[in-house]
Amino acid sequence: MKNIKNILIIALAFIMHSCSDFLEPDSLSTFNSEYVFSNVDDARKATNAIYTHFNQDAFRSRLSNNMTGNTDIEQNFGTSTSDRYQIWNLTPQVTNGDLKVVWEEAYKAIRDANFVIDGINASAALNSTDPAIKSNMRQFLGEAYTLRAYWYSMLVFHFGDVPFMTQAPKAGVEFNLPKEDRNVILSAVIQDMINAEKDMQWADQTSYGIEQVNREYTLGMIARLALQRGGWFLKPDMTMDRKSDYLDYYQIAKDYTQKLMTLKDRELPKDFNQIFLNESKFIVANPKTSDVLFEVPFPIGQGDVGWNIGIRVDAGTHPYGSGGNYMNIPPSYLYSFDTKDIRRDVTCGLYYLDKDFVPQVVGIGAIAQGKWSREYLSPAPGASTNKGTGINWPMLRYSDVVLMYAEAENELNGPTAAAQSALKRVRKRAFKEVDWTDKVDTYVANVSGSKDNFFNAIVDERAWEFGGEMIRKYELIRWNLYDKKVQAASEQCKKYADEAKAGTGTLPDYIYVKNVNNRLVILNLDAKLAIAPDATWTRVSWLNALNSSTGALGYQDWITKAWANYTYPVRYIMPLPAVAITNSKGLLKNDGYGY
Structure with a gap:
């Protein structure tokens, strides 16, 4: 069961937020800060408030999945000019609503983290003679530093250089700040986590296990952000660069992954599918053995996993509601797997559930992220439901x-x-x-x-x-491989289409499928088959469906258009939202990247 499903609700009751811009923050609490951080219970509630920002659209549907395409393994496109299509097509406007909500929510989360950091650092409880109080306060401090680091990591990935605020709202503190070099920001938040991690609690020592930021996660985040800091990045003049000290950060990544592997090693769970099935079934893994080190604990009725990401389920009379998939998996990724690789069938969702809850084969351009599905929700949420599945979202795994x-x-x-x-x-x-x-x-x-x-x-x-875990975009950026990998995926899909049209190649132009005990069976996913062995099998277009009489050069539009703008250097940096520029009173502007 979900141990922490009410944590976000409790935290919201403790600290109320408005929709004001981050440069003019409201008072975070009617409570006196000195009192709040004088005791463990209230300090815990204040720390919990930082987590509430995961429960906003800025994270649950944007940063966690929508804004992380397109890549060589997750992609979508459209001719619409709506917010998410602007981002996918690399044509975002300063008025883009998704960018605005991410910007504002990120700085609210940072504001709340700063409130906790300042409060605990000024509190006598941090150095209490009571070991339990001291341990808890240092754990809360580590959580705040780590969550702040996460939000800054996302801001610099998406916006480049941004204002760097490290103090909570109070009289005399200036919050109308200019941009700071992204590498300065990353170096600072990495050092914050390095300073904090040794005093944090392991997941099996915390109240909420892997549903709470813990020492394992912080150690992993030190490494992840160190690789980001040591990686490549896009400069305003549209060139890719990396700092000359990048090897120092690879050393940090090595040191802190090695530290975790030495102090808290665990065998990788043998059942790859069960890692994600646990999330769909609301099973929180044992923190001592879990592959997932931290997952966002969405309350029942919240979260978008299984609604806009995961196996498609059509609305009907069945009690599981409906959900779709915004980011499809291209066949170039499906067929990159070794045929014996267990992860392929878990990751690549080749079926959907129709209105009668009967599995049907997907089209070649609609392969879903198969790791999550609302079909496993227990109890079933109801026929009219869609959003709000309560399925947790993995933030970092031990295999990473x-x-x-x-x-x-x-x-x-x-x-x-x-x-x-x-x-x-x-x-x-x-x-x-x-x-x-x-x-x-x-x-x-x-x-x-x-x-x-x-x-x-x-x-x-x-x-x-x-x-399907939507981290590929960030890796391609830091490796300086973004254009190469997406263009290779596009060319591979064209090659499959050409081979299917010409009747060459070894992969199936058509597949044969049937339903066995309400389970979809595909007879020949990896090889051509001239004819089915008997009449129980249905022939379905597969790689030949990559061709189109109306698409560019005879291919389905998504093959030529989804990655069309992803040429070197990929303009992954987004413009600062108009509201941020307006409220900065001249300090901030879009000065580079072609904006």
Whole structure:
């Protein structure tokens, strides 16, 4: 069951927020700050208030998934000029509502984190002689630093240089600030987490386990943001760059992933599917063994997982409601998997549930993220429901930590035995033990001939491991591979279409499907088949459906248009929202990136 499902509601009752701009923040509380942070219970409630910002559209439908396409493994496009299509097509306007809500909510979350940080640092309770009080206050402080770091990470990924506020609202503090260099911001918040993590509590010591920021997550976030800081970024003059000290940050990533792997190692759970099934079934994993280190704890009736991301379920008389999928998985990604890789069938949703709750095969351009589905909700939420499934959203998994370690070690020292061992750990879960010699040992040996080859293997492995979890965009940015990978996906889809039209190639132009015990079975997903073995199978267009008589060059429009603007350098930086510029009284402006 969900241990923390009411935490956001409780926090909202404690600290009320208005819709004012971050540059003119309202008072955060009618309570006296000195009193609030003099005791554990109220300090906990104040810290909980930072989490409420995950329960706004800025995160639950924007930052968590909508704004993280298009990539080589998750994509969508449209001819609409609505907010999300502007972002997907890289044509955002300063009036874009999605950008406005993300900007405002991010700074509200930062404001609330600053309130906690300032309050606890000024509190005598931080150094209490009572070990329990001292431990809890330092844990809350670590949570606030980590959550603040998350929001700044997102701001600089999407907007580049932004105002850097580190103090809570109070008399005499100036909040109308100019832009700060994104690398200065990242360096600062990484150091904050480094300073805080040693005094934080492990997930199995906290009240809410993996539904609460914990030491494991903070260690992982130090590494994730260090790789962001050490990675490439787009400058206002539309060139990609990275700082000369980037190896220092790869060293930090290595050190802190290694620290977590030394102090709190765990076997990767053998059942890859169960990791995500737990979230759809409201099962919170054991924090000692969980692959998920922190997941956003959406209350029942909140959250968009299973509504705009996951297996499509059509509205009908069945009691599970309806949900769709805004980001599709291209066939180039589906067929990049080894056919024996267990992760493929979990990640690539090849079915949807119709109005009668009967599974039907999806079209080739509508493969869904298969890791979550409202069909597993218990109790069923009701026929008229859609949003608000209450399915949690994973923020960081242990396999990510292991692969970050492998990447950092390779960048610093090449494909050492330690780097190879880390890659093997992740691949072992992806294949049955009988296949380990070929798919793990031989595979890793073959990709370890050079630093570049091993890096490319890490790029691939992260795609297969985290497909549908909507982190690929940020990785392609920091690797400076955004244009190369999306254009390769587009060209691969064109190649499939050409082969299907010409009757060449080995993959299926048509697939044969049938329903067995209310489960969709595909007979020939990986190979051509001239004719079905019997009449129980239905032939369905597959790769041949990539062709179109109306699309550009004869292809389906999404193949040529979804990634059309993703050429070097990809303009992933968005314009500052108009409201931010107006309220800054001349300090902020859109000065670069073609805006």
